[in-house]
Amino acid sequence: MPSFRATIQITxxxxxxxxxxxxxxxxxxxGSAHVVEANQLDVVAGIPRITVRFMVEASEYDAENRLARDAAVSLQHGLRSVALTGxxxxxxxxxxxxxxx
Incomplete structure (x- = not known):
C-alpha cells in the first residue's frame, strides 16, 4: 500500500x-478512512506543525494521489473544530x- 503524509500548521x-x-x-x-502509520508534532520557525503518515489502498497512481489529497483536506476540515490551522x-x-x- 502506498504511503503518504499530510502536514498542517497549527496556529x-x-x-x-x-x-x-x-x-x-x-x-x-x-484513521476513519485509512491506516495511520505514525504521527508527530514539530515546531518549525516557532509554529507548531503536525504530521500524519498514512497508507491508502493500492490502485491506480492518480487515484491513490486523489485519495491522499482528499484525506488531507478532511484532516484540515476536522481540525477546524478544535484548532486554527495554517x-x-x-x-x-x-x-x-x-x-x-
Whole structure:
C-alpha cells in the first residue's frame, strides 16, 4: 500500500480545547478512512506543525494521489473544530523520498 503524509500548521486552539485534542482529532479523522502509520508534532520557525503518515489502498497512481489529497483536506476540515490551522501539504513516499503532491 502506498504511503503518504499530510502536514498542517497549527496556529492556535479553539476555546475550550486542550492541546492533545489536536493530534487525537487528526489521527481519528485520517484513521476513519485509512491506516495511520505514525504521527508527530514539530515546531518549525516557532509554529507548531503536525504530521500524519498514512497508507491508502493500492490502485491506480492518480487515484491513490486523489485519495491522499482528499484525506488531507478532511484532516484540515476536522481540525477546524478544535484548532486554527495554517498551511496544509501532502506528500507521497517514492523511492525513499517524500514528494509533494
Amino acid at each position: 492556535g486552539l479553539r476555546p475550550g480545547h486542550a492541546p492533545e485534542e489536536v493530534m487525537d482529532t487528526a489521527v481519528a479523522v485520517v 498551511a496544509l501539504r501532502t506528500f507521497r513516499r517514492s523511492a525513499g523520498k517524500w514528494l509533494v503532491l
